[in-house]
Amino acid sequence: MFLSLAKLFADAGGTREQVFLVHPVQLSRWLDEAWAAARLVPELPVGSASLGAPFLGDDAIIGALDLPTQTPPPFLLASGISEADPDVWSDALGPDGGIGLLWHHLAYAYLIESTGVAEVFGEVVRRLVVGETLGTLSVEGVRWLRATEELFFRDPPLFSIAGVVSEARPHARVSRRNAYWRMFGLDLPHAIPARAAGGGGRQDWKADVGLGVNADFRAKWSELLRQIWLGLENSANTSGSNPTDPSYVAFLCLALKDMLNNRRRGGLLAREEFAYVTVLSWFHLTLQTDTPIVRDLKAEATSPADRLSKIAQRVGMAPAARSRELFELAEPMSTVLRAIELGAFDDPTAASALFDSTDPLGVELRDIVNLWQSATGERVKDRPAGAAGLSLSPQPLRIPSPATTPAPVATGPLPAPAPVGATNGQTRP
Amino acid sequence: MATPTSGDSKQLLEQLVALTDAVKQLAERPAAQPAVLESSERSTTSDRIRQRVAFGYQVLGTLTGRVSSASGDEFDVRAVRATRRPGFIAFHGLPGGADFAELRSGDKVEVLRIIDDDERGRSGEAADAGSDADAARRGGQADRGLVRPRAFADGEPIGSIVFLRNRRGPLIAFGPRLGPVPRGGYDLDRA
Numbered sequence: 001m002f003l004s005l006a007k008l009f010a011d012a013g014g015t016r017e018q019v020f021l022v023h024p025v026q027l028s029r030w031l032d033e034a035w036a037a038a039r040l041v042p043e044l045p046v047g048s049a050s051l052g053a054p055f056l057g058d059d060a061i062i063g064a065l066d067l068p069t070q071t072p073p074p075f076l077l078a079s080g081i082s083e084a085d086p087d088v089w090s091d092a093l094g095p096d097g098g099i100g101l102l103w104h105h106l107a108y109a110y111l112i113e114s115t116g117v118a119e120v121f122g123e124v125v126r127r128l129v130v131g132e133t134l135g136t137l138s139v140e141g142v143r144w145l146r147a148t149e150e151l152f153f154r155d156p157p158l159f160s161i162a163g164v165v166s167e168a169r170p171h172a173r174v175s176r177r178n179a180y181w182r183m184f185g186l187d188l189p190h191a192i193p194a195r196a197a198g199g200g201g202r203q204d205w206k207a208d209v210g211l212g213v214n215a216d217f218r219a220k221w222s223e224l225l226r227q228i229w230l231g232l233e234n235s236a237n238t239s240g241s242n243p244t245d246p247s248y249v250a251f252l253c254l255a256l257k258d259m260l261n262n263r264r265r266g267g268l269l270a271r272e273e274f275a276y277v278t279v280l281s282w283f284h285l286t287l288q289t290d291t292p293i294v295r296d297l298k299a300e301a302t303s304p305a306d307r308l309s310k311i312a313q314r315v316g317m318a319p320a321a322r323s324r325e326l327f328e329l330a331e332p333m334s335t336v337l338r339a340i341e342l343g344a345f346d347d348p349t350a351a352s353a354l355f356d357s358t359d360p361l362g363v364e365l366r367d368i369v370n371l372w373q374s375a376t377g378e379r380v381k382d383r384p385a386g387a388a389g390l391s392l393s394p395q396p397l398r399i400p401s402p403a404t405t406p407a408p409v410a411t412g413p414l415p416a417p418a419p420v421g422a423t424n425g426q427t428r429p
Numbered sequence: 430m431a432t433p434t435s436g437d438s439k440q441l442l443e444q445l446v447a448l449t450d451a452v453k454q455l456a457e458r459p460a461a462q463p464a465v466l467e468s469s470e471r472s473t474t475s476d477r478i479r480q481r482v483a484f485g486y487q488v489l490g491t492l493t494g495r496v497s498s499a500s501g502d503e504f505d506v507r508a509v510r511a512t513r514r515p516g517f518i519a520f521h522g523l524p525g526g527a528d529f530a531e532l533r534s535g536d537k538v539e540v541l542r543i544i545d546d547d548e549r550g551r552s553g554e555a556a557d558a559g560s561d562a563d564a565a566r567r568g569g570q571a572d573r574g575l576v577r578p579r580a581f582a583d584g585e586p587i588g589s590i591v592f593l594r595n596r597r598g599p600l601i602a603f604g605p606r607l608g609p610v611p612r613g614g615y616d617l618d619r620a
Contacts, residue, residue, distance in 0.1 A: 004494030040605040041492060043588035044485040045533050067601075099508045099605040294618035335490050344485055349475050353482040360503040361483045 001026075001034055001274070002281045003331075004101040005081070009336040017291050021086040021143055024150040028157055030079035035161040035274060036066040038073065040100030046344050061267025065161060105341075106273045108240040108334035110180045112280040115323040116190055117308055118173065121283050123193075123315040124297070125149055134314060140292030152279050161225055164275045172279070178205035179272045183263050185215035191319060214259050222372075224252045229369045229393055231355025232362065243394035244355065246348040255400035260341050284330070303327070325375035332364050333372075393418035436539050477598060484591075484600045507602035511590060513610050515583055518590075519575045524602050527592040534588040539581060540596050543574035583610040 006016035022030075039062045058064070060404055070076065070337055080089040127133050137145060152172075156163035169175045173192060206213075231244040263269055286293060287304035294300060299310035305324035312319050320326060345351040356362040383394060389395050490504035497504045510521040520530070520543065532539045581587055590604030 003493075004492075007494040007496065039608075042488070042590065042603055043533065044488065045531065045589045045591045045600070046481045046485045046604075099492070099510070101494065102489065104493050143570075171541050210574045324500050331490075331493070331495050335486065335493065335495065338489050338493075339486055342485075342489075345483055347478070349478045350482045351477040352475075353486075356479060356483075358477070360498075360501065 001101065001103050001276045002285050003104075004034075005030070006285055009083050009086075014083060014086075016285065016287065018086050019285060020147065020291060020293075021140065022081055022147070024147040026079045026081050026089070027147060027151060028160055028162070029077070030081055031274075031278060031286050032067060032161050033079055034101055034103075035062065037100035038062050038102065040101070041102050042390050044339075044342050044344055046350065056264060056267055056270035056273075058229055058265070058267040058270075061270045064267065065271055075160060083337040093173045100339070100415060103274055103277045104331065105334040105337045106179060106183050106269065106276065106332045107337050109273070109276040110184060110186065110188075110282040111330040111333065112284050112324045113176065113180075114189055114320055115305070115308060115326045116317070116319040117283045117287070117311070118176075118280065119190065119193055120308060120312045120315065120317050121148070122153070122284070122320060124311060125153055125318060134297060137296045138282055138292055141296040144293040145289070146253070148282065150286065152282065161271065162278060164272055174205050174367070175272070176276050176279075178209070179269055179276060181206055182212055183214055183260065184217045185213050186218060189346060212263060214263060217256070217259060220252060220259065222257050222380050223396075223400070224249065224256065225369050225372055226383075227395070228354050228365050229381050230383075231352070232357055232366055232369070235355055235357045235362070248395045248399065249354060250346055250348045250351040251399045253340050253351055254343075256337075256340050257343055260337065265340075272319065284327070287327075322375045325371045329368065329371040329375060336365070336368065438486065480598060481600065488603050507592075509590070509592060509602050510603045511604040511607060513583075513587075513607045515610050517575050517577045518587075518607065519573070520592075521573055523572045523574055523592065526594050527574075527602055529593040529596055530604075531591045531593060532576075532581055532587050533579055533590075534581070534586060536578060539578055540593070541576040541578065543576055543592075545574060585609065 002019055006019045009018045009316070010016050019027075038056075067076065078091060079393070080091060082088045082090040084090075124134065125145065125148055128137065129149065149278075151162075156165060164175060165172055169178075180188065227249050230248070231249065234242045234244050255282060283303065285291075287307045290300045290307070294307050294311070297311050297314055299307045299314070301307045301310060304326060304327045305319070308319045308323055339345065345354060352360060353361055354365050357366065369380055372378070484506070487503050487506050489508045491508070495504040507522070507524045509523055512519045512521070513536075518530075518532075523543065528543060530541050530543050531539070540554050578587075586608040586609055589606060592602040592604070593600055
């Protein structure tokens with residue numbers, strides 16, 4: 001969400017960093033307004049019928065969890081964030097624009113958190129508030145620290161939409177892992193830090209999820225990327241055979257859509273996705289440029305991954321080895337998954353846009369293929385190999401099924417494919 | 430430098446005539462072969478679908494706050510504010526050249542020409558028929574306009590609004606989802 005707010009500041013002629021100058025009480029209130037304004041997000045005008053709402057499984061989830069509509073004069077004050085000057089309170093409801101904002105897909109939070117950024121900044125905040133090992137901060141750095149601690153390292157304000165911490169789920173880092181596991185069947189590549197684990201943070205986030213785990217996500221996503229690469233590879237063919245099959249790509253998109261929407265029935269995970277994406281977008285935004293806190297920590301660099309690496313070094317940690325790819329991958333993969341969930345590629349003609357290398361969408365998919373392959377080590381560009389003398393079809397025999405029934409989680413950790421080999425200085429669980 | 434002889438000129442002229450004939454035949458051929466037209470029409474429809482998919486993707490990126498690449502503006506799709514009132518929808522922040530608005534909700538689609546904001550007081554028929562009064566807006570002089578939906582009653586929600594240069598495209602901007610016309614009280618779209 002904070003990436004959207006940063007863009008609003010930039011569009012108003014300011015800088016993206018101004019988000020960190022806004023008072024945390026305004027930011028907290030703004031999140032509630034952003035949640036409520038999601039009802040204004042338009043449907044996608046694709047095909048013969050618009051696609052879209054609900055983009056969170058059930059449109060009613062917005063109204064079910066937001067504050068009641070206020071009749072004038074309002075009882076609750078607006079967040080009052082002024083894009084012209086963050087130090088001035090303006091009597092305006094946010095987000096501005098009259099259209100509502102959309103938050104990133106949970107995949108964004110998963111990929112950004114896979115870099116280890118949340119644990120690194122957790123340690124940075126801890127050290128900054130308990131001692132002087134990291135030196136002193138500038139005034140802007142102090143404001144970042146105050147907002148970060150207030151927003152993400154304490155109990156959220158009562159009745160806030162971002163308040164997904166309670167006695168029922170006391171540890172945010174564990175709750176996030178639970179959401180990733182349910183939606184993607186994936187674990188984070190690093191363990192919970194020993195300090196947090198000692199405080200009761202090591203819970204089994206796979207317990208009691210029942211059958212609601214998309215264990216087949218990674219296989220289908222990789223197959224989709226493989227088929228898209230096939231299309232991109234052959235998009236300029238003027239002669240010879242073309243193994244691209246838009247229809248099969250559409251079936252894959254449909255299977256992924258069904259699988260992901262299965263986890264969103266009745267608005268499940270909508271609030272959690274909102275809250276977790278919000279947390280990770282704050283840290284992502286912090287690293288996108290040489291922000292005040294980055295300068296204070298003497299971590300100036302040219303990319304988020306390099307900045308994170310330098311900051312992690314200051315607190316004796318190491319980020320994921322493939323942080324650069326994960327940062328680059330997060331936003332494009334999020335947008336593609338949102339579009340898939342909305343059904344933008346259900347039709348073969350629409351699906352063929354995914355490998356149109358003359359369009360920004362096709363160009364972005366090419367980047368996603370490269371980044372995913374590099375981040376995970378999975379060779380999605382390779383074709384299936386057959387026995388000598390046999391030619392294998394580029395597509396498998398069967399079309400993808402919407403979702404397979406996962407085995408119930410009983411006890412003990414289940415093996416999960418880890419996208420990167422990072423440990424953040426910790427041993428693997 | 431060699432100069433062409435009269436024989437060379439004659440040969441060149443003959444080649445030019447032959448080339449002209451060939452071009453003429455080529456130009457006339459599609460008219461005699463409707464199958465080519467049909468194929469071309471299909472391709473146009475596919476292109477239109479792909480353009481809509483790409484546009485929808487860019488809208489998603491814009492709404493999630495993505496930053497465009499250094500060489501492009503793919504995630505800076507123009508967002509137009511809209512206010513729904515009994516009988517009409519007013520727009521604010523229209524990009525230059527946005528002459529048509531497409532209203533959608535599920536399968537229901539209505540494409541309307543955007544008329545000048547000053548025509549708000551005129552009858553719906555007269556306004557929808559259009560007049561020279563909105564010529565300035567069509568030329569990109571003003572960023573306000575309105576449409577008077579016929580297919581969507583005041584009580585029906587509108588799922589999406591997109592703005593087009595012509596009736597069939599290209600898509601150049603998008604608007605919010607609109608609920609039914611509020612019966613007084615707090616106005617959610619706040620435009």
